[in-house]
Structures are given as C-alpha cells and as structure tokens.
Amino acid sequence: MDISTKVTWNPYSRGYFQDPYPHLKTCRENNPVHQGIHEAWMFFKHSDISKLLRHPNLGVSGLSEYLKEKEPYIFKNTETCPYLAQSTQWWPMYLNGNLHKKIRVALGKVFQALEWEPVILKAVERVNARYQSLNKFNLANYCADYIFMITSEIFGIDQYGTTAKIKEYSNLLARSQDLFVSKQFYQQINTSLLWGKQLFDRSAYREKIEAALKEQQLDYTSDHIYSLMTISLMATFETSKDNLCMALYEIIKRKHIIHLISESTPQQLNILIEELFRFTSPLQYTVREVQSPLNYNGISLPTQSKLYLCLASANRDPEVFDRPDEIIPDRQPNPHLSFGGGLHFCLGANVARLELRHCLQPMVQLLKDYTFDDHGESNVQWAKQIFMRNAQSILLKRNAL
Amino acid sequence: MIDIKKWLVEKVAEETGLNTEQISCDEDFNNFDMDSLSIVSIAADLESATNEEVDPTAFVEYNTINKFATWISQQK
Ligand code: HEM
Numbered sequence: 001m002d003i004s005t006k007v008t009w010n011p012y013s014r015g016y017f018q019d020p021y022p023h024l025k026t027c028r029e030n031n032p033v034h035q036g037i038h039e040a041w042m043f044f045k046h047s048d049i050s051k052l053l054r055h056p057n058l059g060v061s062g063l064s065e066y067l068k069e070k071e072p073y074i075f076k077n078t079e080t081c082p083y084l085a086q087s088t089q090w091w092p093m094y095l096n097g098n099l100h101k102k103i104r105v106a107l108g109k110v111f112q113a114l115e116w117e118p119v120i121l122k123a124v125e126r127v128n129a130r131y132q133s134l135n136k137f138n139l140a141n142y143c144a145d146y147i148f149m150i151t152s153e154i155f156g157i158d159q160y161g162t163t164a165k166i167k168e169y170s171n172l173l174a175r176s177q178d179l180f181v182s183k184q185f186y187q188q189i190n191t192s193l194l195w196g197k198q199l200f201d202r203s204a205y206r207e208k209i210e211a212a213l214k215e216q217q218l219d220y221t222s223d224h225i226y227s228l229m230t231i232s233l234m235a236t237f238e239t240s241k242d243n244l245c246m247a248l249y250e251i252i253k254r255k256h257i258i259h260l261i262s263e264s265t266p267q268q269l270n271i272l273i274e275e276l277f278r279f280t281s282p283l284q285y286t287v288r289e290v291q292s293p294l295n296y297n298g299i300s301l302p303t304q305s306k307l308y309l310c311l312a313s314a315n316r317d318p319e320v321f322d323r324p325d326e327i328i329p330d331r332q333p334n335p336h337l338s339f340g341g342g343l344h345f346c347l348g349a350n351v352a353r354l355e356l357r358h359c360l361q362p363m364v365q366l367l368k369d370y371t372f373d374d375h376g377e378s379n380v381q382w383a384k385q386i387f388m389r390n391a392q393s394i395l396l397k398r399n400a401l
Numbered sequence: 402m403i404d405i406k407k408w409l410v411e412k413v414a415e416e417t418g419l420n421t422e423q424i425s426c427d428e429d430f431n432n433f434d435m436d437s438l439s440i441v442s443i444a445a446d447l448e449s450a451t452n453e454e455v456d457p458t459a460f461v462e463y464n465t466i467n468k469f470a471t472w473i474s475q476q477k
Contacts (some may be wrong), residue, residue: 012456037458073436180457182445183438 009036009308011179011386018382020284020389021325024313033299038179040287040306041299046317046337049309052288052296053341060344061289061306063094063177067186074183080190087193088176090227093344096291099218100343106212107228108347113208114154116351117358123149124359128366136373139252139394143245144237146359151237155229156203166233169196173234178387193230200229239282240352242390243338244359246280249380249394250327251364252372258364260329266357272329273356278336279327284312284389286340311337312389370396403450406470412443413466426466 007030010016013023027034028044036042043049052058068085075082088094092103127146131137144167151157157166172189175181200206209228213220251257257272264272290305301307314337316324321331339346346352372379373395381393406426413430414421416439424433430440444457453476463469 010458012458037461070436070438073438180441181438182442182457184442184445186438 006031006034008034009042012037017384018380020312021316024310024316027310028313028317033297036308040308041301042308042310044310044313044317046314046320046335048297049311049314049337050335050341052307052309053286053337053344055288055294057290057292057294058288058307059096059291060094060100061287063091064089067176070183070186074186074190078187080187081194082190083193084176084186084190086223087227087230090224091231092347093231093286102216102218103228104343104347106209106216106218107232109215110205110208110212111347111351114205116150116154116354119150119153120355120358123147123153124362128362132366135398137396139248139396140241140245140391143248144241147237147241147244147355150355151233154236155200155205155233157199157233165195166199167237168192169199170234170237173230174238174388175385178385180386196230197226199233200226203229205229205232235348236351238388238390240348240355242282242388243277243280243352244356245391245394246282246389247276247356248363248367249391250276250279252367252370252396254327257327257329258368261360261364262368264361268330269357269360270353271332271334273353273360274334274336275327275329275331276356277338277352278315278321278331278334280389281312281315281336281338282388282390283338283340285310285387286344311340367396369399371399373397405447405451405473406466408447408450409443409466409470412446416443424466426470428466429464430460431464 007023007026009023009027009031011020011023016023024044027042032044033048034042043052064085067088071082071085074084090103092100092107095103123146126149127142130145131142148163148167152163152166169192172192175185176189206225206229209225209232210220213225251261261269261272286309288307288309290301290303290307293303294301315321318324320335322328339349339352379395380391383390383392410421410424410426413419413424413433413435416435417424417433440460441457444455444460448455459472460469463472
C-alpha cells in the first residue's frame, strides 16, 4: 500500500470523542505502528502492546520532569507559584527504577491494609437510597457519587471542601496527564493543586502513607506526601467511576445483560466484570519511553523516543478477542490490558474489581426501571479527554408504569 | 466576528515576543520560536474568543497563519 494513503492517528478526527473505536480499528488494521499527529510512535495491536509493556529497554516517561521544563512557559508573566512539577513528583506511573519500586511497595501495602469492603458495601446502600426516589438523573453523577463515597471515606476528606470541588480537583489531576493540554488549562490545574493542599491535613490515610515510607527508608518532605495523596485520590476516583459509568451505559442498552447479572453466581459475575473492564478500557493509552536504543520489528527507536500504547485498541483486537466489539458475558480467557501490565500494573485492580462485585447487582436492580431520557442514547455527552475516556452526562428517566 | 488573521498575528507575536510587523503570515508555525505548548494554547484562546471548538491538530495541516485563517473561514 502506498504509505501516503495510510491513516494517521489523530484524536481530533471526526467523532473520536463520542466513539474512538472506529478510528482505532482503522489504525489497527491499516497502520498498526506509526508516528501519530503528535509525532510519537503509536501502537495498536495487542501482540505489540503486551510485549512492549514488559520490554526491558523501555521505562515510563517523567511527567514531573516534563512539567518542570514547561513551568517557565506556563507561568510566564503571572504571579502564580508553580506547583505542577512538585505535586506530581512521586506519581508512581511516571517513575522508574528503585524509587518506583519503593513507592509502589509502600502504596501497595497501604492499599492492601485498608478496609475497603465495609466502606464499599455502605456506599452501595447509600447511593441507591439517594437515587431510588428520583424520576430522572445523570448516570455519570450516580457512578461518581458511589465511587466518591468510597474515596472520601478511605481518605478521610469528606468533611473538607465541597464534594463538587473535590470532584473537579480530581478530574483536573487526571487531565494533567492528557495530550494537547494548553497553558491556560495547566494554570487552572495548578490553582486547584494549591487549593487541595489542605484536603489531607487530618487524613488518617496520610499517616499510614508516612509510616509505609519510613518502612521503605525513603526520605520525604511534605510535598512528596502531598504528591502521593493526590495520586491516591485521583487513581481511586477517576478510572473507577469512568469504568462503572461506561459499563452501566452498555448494560442499560442490553436488557439481557441486566437479567443475566441479576441471576449470576459470584463466579459468573467475576467473569463478566473482566469483560466489562476490557470493553470500557477507561485508561485508553499508556506511554513508554525508550531508555536504551531499540530495534523493534525493523523500526529503530532511539533513546527518549515516546511510544503510545493504545490499551483500548489492544482490547478490541480480533486476533485475541473473538467478536471484540461485543460484550460476551462468559468470555474466557480474557487477557485484556485495561490495567496495563509489567512493572506498572495497576495497584488498584483488586479494589476496582471489589467495587464492581458489590455494586453491579444492586445497581441493575435500580436501573432496570430506567431508560435513556428523551434525547436517546446517542446524545451522551462525552468528555474531551484522550487518555481517560468518560461520559459527562447520560440522562436517565424512570420508565412509565 | 473577530478577524482571525489579525488575531493570529497578535497571538503569535505574543508567544514569540516579536512585533506584529515581524510576523509573516506565510511562515510555517514550526519556524517561529515558540514553545511546544504554544499552538495548543493559541487554539484554546481561539476557542474562548470565537466560542467555537478548535482542533489543535489542524495547525499541523494548515501550518501558516494564512492557511489556517482561510481554513477556519471555510468551516463556517
Ligand atoms: C477500573 C478502574 C481502574 C483502571 C482501568 C486502572 C488502570 C490502570 C492502569 C492501566 C495503570 C498502569 C499505568 C501504566 O501503565 O503506567 C494503572 C496504574 C495504577 N493504578 Fe489503576 N486503574 C483503576 C483503578 C485504580 C484504583 C481503584 C486504584 C487505587 C486504589 C488505582 C491505583 C493505581 C496506581 C497507584 C497505579 C500506578 C502503579 C505503578 O505505576 O506502579 N487504580 N491503573
């Protein structure tokens, strides 16, 4: 094929934010490894991505270093105190080597020791009690409220600030990692980061983190701790609510799955939950950087080349998944990459699983009485986010009796 | 309605620290001494100024002030 006719990855191609999958499919079929509109290397096939996630020549790219380099530009002619690089400096998904290992162990231990289950069970009850009397509501808010109830209790933050402000704060943290972020938007993120410094002052979670860091013999300042608090909040809140919302949206469209969930055994439910993670892929991309020169399938990649691994595309690759664009409730095996892979495999995967395990049945029990509000399912408002896909608004109304 | 061409000249001048007279409308955006975030930031400002969505990647294809302004006017 003539190279000039090949598709180039561009998230601003028509309709991408509503539904990225047609574009990803074209990329995967037509040009599975190429340099995208932003010149970084893009990978779309499951076989490449699962290999690259574990490739010894690759590391993650430094977000904090990037922001440090950009701060003089972002804050030129402003009085603002730059805080972007400092507050992202210990985000584990952007760290390599020994520091990454120690922080991962510390965070992992704290996550594991937390009492998630009672908090989750209470949140399911509370959120359903709040929504069951409503004739109309936004599915995205319903999901965000559920995950927020868990997040705020775990981190001990619900007594500070308003819920709406903390949700916005978390969303801004998520978007600090996206592509095509303007300086105006970074300034807004910075303001929010400065505001959030008081959020964790009296959080018991903070004390647990400090104890875990001491155990790892890591020296830290209050900015390092803040960095870990921000990433814990963002990681726990964002992708979980996005996954749940997109999953429920797909379920409402498929009445037979509602029925199936109500009748499922715990084991069948677990298999379906993995399929939902595959289907929604809330974190659609992850980035790797070449640390020592690499020749990959004939492409020579010098040090510092950036590789964008499209997890969302890998999860729809027909070479691995039969009928990839369908939800197959009993799909097994299901080697999806929604939680990444290798050294940076999601630390919260089991928490995300637990959240779904406990909420799906009670939630479909409530949602079975609702349909999309008059403008229909095509009128969903999708966020203009490339990395973390999510819907901002999916309006539901109660079925007429 | 703002004059997109004039508006872009002023923005590029602001981003590069040059005078507006020094900005050529046929120069590739890449050849101006701008930060790699400048184009995305100009696109964001243009969105606020026009209340229309602006695709920041369009600056790659329509890579001069003239080409971009012509393209935008054809979108209407
Ligand atoms: C459905 C929900 C979730 C999805 C899809 C998801 C996805 C991911 C992915 C793909 C990565 C790897 C990023 C990379 O490759 O660099 C990751 C990392 C991480 N996730 Fe999650 N996540 C979810 C929920 C959670 C939750 C609930 C928590 C916390 C309780 C969490 C904490 C983390 C942390 C700390 C990392 C960084 C690990 C490291 O770099 O070593 N995630 N997540």
